[in-house]
Amino acid sequence: MKYKYPVYQPNLSGNVKKYVNECIDSTWISSKGKFIKKFEDDFSEFVDIKYSAGVSNGTVALHVALLALGIGKGDEVIVPTFTYIASVNAITYTGAKPVFVDSDPITWQIDPGKIEGKITSKTKAIMVVHLYGHPCKIDSIKKIASGKNLLIIEDCAEAIGTYYKGKHVGSFGEAATFSFFGNKAITTGEGGMVCTNDPAIYDMAIRKKGQGLAKEQEYFHDIVGYNYRMTNICAAIGCAQLERIEDILKRKRKLAENYIDGIKDLSIDYHKETGNVIHSYWMFTILVNSESERTNLRKFLAENGIETRPTFHPVHTMPMYLEKESYPVAEDLGKRGINLPSYPDLTTEDVEYIIDKIKSFYDES
Numbered sequence: 001m002k003y004k005y006p007v008y009q010p011n012l013s014g015n016v017k018k019y020v021n022e023c024i025d026s027t028w029i030s031s032k033g034k035f036i037k038k039f040e041d042d043f044s045e046f047v048d049i050k051y052s053a054g055v056s057n058g059t060v061a062l063h064v065a066l067l068a069l070g071i072g073k074g075d076e077v078i079v080p081t082f083t084y085i086a087s088v089n090a091i092t093y094t095g096a097k098p099v100f101v102d103s104d105p106i107t108w109q110i111d112p113g114k115i116e117g118k119i120t121s122k123t124k125a126i127m128v129v130h131l132y133g134h135p136c137k138i139d140s141i142k143k144i145a146s147g148k149n150l151l152i153i154e155d156c157a158e159a160i161g162t163y164y165k166g167k168h169v170g171s172f173g174e175a176a177t178f179s180f181f182g183n184k185a186i187t188t189g190e191g192g193m194v195c196t197n198d199p200a201i202y203d204m205a206i207r208k209k210g211q212g213l214a215k216e217q218e219y220f221h222d223i224v225g226y227n228y229r230m231t232n233i234c235a236a237i238g239c240a241q242l243e244r245i246e247d248i249l250k251r252k253r254k255l256a257e258n259y260i261d262g263i264k265d266l267s268i269d270y271h272k273e274t275g276n277v278i279h280s281y282w283m284f285t286i287l288v289n290s291e292s293e294r295t296n297l298r299k300f301l302a303e304n305g306i307e308t309r310p311t312f313h314p315v316h317t318m319p320m321y322l323e324k325e326s327y328p329v330a331e332d333l334g335k336r337g338i339n340l341p342s343y344p345d346l347t348t349e350d351v352e353y354i355i356d357k358i359k360s361f362y363d364e365s
């Protein structure tokens with residue numbers, strides 16, 4: 001079904017075509033070429049971090065980051081159950097065990113108060129996720145991690161433009177990852193980034209993403225690695241997108257403000273910016289009153305040309321990770337949330353139309 005208002009569509013204006021054509025004209029279309037280093041450097045500058053390594057998507061970015069931190073079989077990694085499946089799968093790829101924690105009902109992020117109860121002698125790291133573009137309570141988590149000698153990995157896939165106490169997310173832990181899938185604030189088609197301030201972690205990330213190549217010895221490989229490299233074409237798109245990042249984030253913020261204003265008289269909640277943070281509103285997400293209300297509202301909006309998405313099912317409810325333990329906040333958020341169209345080209349009039357339809361639904365029901 002083709003919607004008048006999809007949940008997301010990237011804006012590929014600016015220098016995207018010019019830079020991609022440069023790759024084609026120069027024949028540098030694989031994982032060597034000038035745009036890769038430029039994109040990595042420009043992205044480091046944007047996040048304010050020392051090192052960035054481009055990879056082929058956000059899932060492998062997590063895999064590489066975990067490997068670079070030495071996480072593997074026998075280790076446990078704490079992770080919120082309310083996240084996209086990739087966060088958890090990446091832990092599993094390393095042989096480590098994901099250990100779930102419930103979410104905070106206000107920020108929707110991992111609940112720091114519930115972490116300590118999950119720490120065992122095998123716990124090696126905490127993977128925080130800044131879900132839907134809102135940062136987690138990173139100060140409290142850092143305190144727990146340093147007290148127990150645990151590493152922190154930030155999954156920032158949904159958090160380009162997200163700030164905590166004035167600082168862009170991604171440099172609070174030992175390593176961080178980003179995604180540039182087509183629905184992210186900036187896209188490279190498929191793509192990801194591993195970021196760190198630690199030269200040894202960066203070094204290992206480069207080797208893991210590049211077939212485990214030994215240093216200073218051509219075609220000699222001394223560790224098992226992967227081909228997780230980013231292409232020059234993807235990096236070219238990324239460079240052009242990054243030139244427009246401030247405008248994209250500004251537009252997304254404006255549409256969030258329009259949504260907030262539009263729904264203020266309705267008896268529905270939304271994913272609020274809480275604390276000294278900047279919520280990038282990767283997705284503008286509302287919380288309705290029940291699961292059945294969500295089903296009916298989504299159906300009504302779809303009939304009116306508006307695509308929506310449900311919030312994520314908590315990962316502990318999926319067959320590979322099924323647990324009897326209940327995570328009530330995550331389960332509740334997973335049942336009542338709706339992602340509304342959140343792309344930067346959505347105009348004030350478009351948001352008014354969407355709000356109008358939400359209001360009609362409640363007027364009629």
Ligand SMILES: Cc1ncc(COP(=O)(O)O)c(C=O)c1O
Nearest residue numbers: 057058059084086087157179181
């Ligand atoms: C929280 C989170 N982590 C990881 C990923 C994985 O990124 P990718 O789709 O680029 O592999 C995503 C993707 O949407 C995500 O939302």
